Amino acid sequence: xxxxNRIILGDCEEILKKLPANSxxxxxxxxxxxxxxxxxxxxxxxxxxxxxxxxxxxxxxxVLKSAGTFILNIKExxxxxxxxxxxxxxxxxxxxxxxxxxxxxxxxxxxxYPGKWPNRFRDxxxxxxQFNKDKNFKMYQEAVMxxxxxxxxxxxxxxxxxxxxxxxxxxGSGFGKNVSNWIGRDMVYPTNVIHMATECSNRNHSAxxxxxxxxxxxxxxxQPGEVVLDPFIGSGxxxxxxxxxxxxxxxxxxxxxxxxxxxxxxxxxxxxxPNIGERRNVYSTASSHSKVRSSR
Ligand SMILES: C[S@@+](CC[C@H](N)C(=O)[O-])C[C@H]1O[C@@H](n2cnc3c(N)ncnc32)[C@H](O)[C@@H]1O
Numbered sequence: 001x002x003x004x005n006r007i008i009l010g011d012c013e014e015i016l017k018k019l020p021a022n023s024x025x026x027x028x029x030x031x032x033x034x035x036x037x038x039x040x041x042x043x044x045x046x047x048x049x050x051x052x053x054x055x056x057x058x059x060x061x062x063v064l065k066s067a068g069t070f071i072l073n074i075k076e077x078x079x080x081x082x083x084x085x086x087x088x089x090x091x092x093x094x095x096x097x098x099x100x101x102x103x104x105x106x107x108x109x110x111x112x113y114p115g116k117w118p119n120r121f122r123d124x125x126x127x128x129x130q131f132n133k134d135k136n137f138k139m140y141q142e143a144v145m146x147x148x149x150x151x152x153x154x155x156x157x158x159x160x161x162x163x164x165x166x167x168x169x170x171x172g173s174g175f176g177k178n179v180s181n182w183i184g185r186d187m188v189y190p191t192n193v194i195h196m197a198t199e200c201s202n203r204n205h206s207a208x209x210x211x212x213x214x215x216x217x218x219x220x221x222x223q224p225g226e227v228v229l230d231p232f233i234g235s236g237x238x239x240x241x242x243x244x245x246x247x248x249x250x251x252x253x254x255x256x257x258x259x260x261x262x263x264x265x266x267x268x269x270x271x272x273x274p275n276i277g278e279r280r281n282v283y284s285t286a287s288s289h290s291k292v293r294s295s296r
Pocket of ligand 1: 010011012013029030031032033208209231232233234235236237238252253254255258
């Protein structure tokens with residue numbers, strides 16, 4: 001695919017029409033938030049957000065493989081003293097488009113500084129909404145296992161009789177647990193709350209997420225050699241994560257400045273991480289759609 005390992009300048013809705021159907025394994029992205037950053041890269045009014053997003057989601061659905069996953073990092077802003085409903089409306093409309101709203105992860109920003117607002121506390125988390133085309137999507141849970149943690153030393157040291165059998169939930173959920181199953185295990189599955197610090201090192205883009213965030217989802221939903229798309233790539237963080245993990249990337253952004261910034265970050269990283277695909281592809285990050293040319 002000629003778009004592999006390229007940062008493309010343009011509107012993702014238009015660019016994606018040229019990508020083959022069913023060619024992407026994971027879409028991971030953080031679109032512009034409603035109105036929030038008008039001073040830097042434009043904004044879409046909260047009331048118009050769903051209509052703006054849906055035609056793009058149609059293209060995402062077309063290019064995503066049937067076993068692929070779409071992770072949308074978004075958070076509803078406060079308008080007139082209450083949370084706007086555009087994210088909820090978007091989820092409902094995307095379900096009408098045929099998407100499955102499979103799961104929701106929470107990114108807890110570990111390093112947020114405190115703040116004071118008259119009627120609310122500081123926002124310290126963001127949604128990562130998981131959409132799929134099919135219930136049988138690919139997922140590699142072992143790739144994101146975490147150390148069992150200190151709780152195990154205390155909890156597993158003195159097990160009751162109930163701990164040694166499957167203890168069925170008393171609220172009738174049908175779920176059950178057998179605590180003794182965890183004896184001797186060093187690694188366990190994580191929860192759907194992801195604790196990660198925000199990235200402060202990239203001063204050129206106002207909404208950069210940490211490389212560790214796309215990396216976590218890339219490991220969970222793809223294997224080396226597969227394709228990760230970020231249609232609102234900004235400063236290229238998702239591409240950096242993909243390259244670092246030996247996956248191909250496709251990145252798109254309407255801002256020439258950010259496309260150049262992303263290209264520079266990838267070029268710098270490639271020097272240290274030349275472990276993906278053909279170097280020729282990786283270094284030629286500009287496509288025929290982009291007037292921006294790589295310096296190499
Ligand atoms: C929240 S930022 C992404 C930040 C990115 N995650 C990073 O780590 O740098 C959203 C980006 O979407 C871009 N954008 C806005 N409208 C777009 C469109 N129609 N097609 C492609 N990119 C667009 C903006 O220029 C901006 O860089």
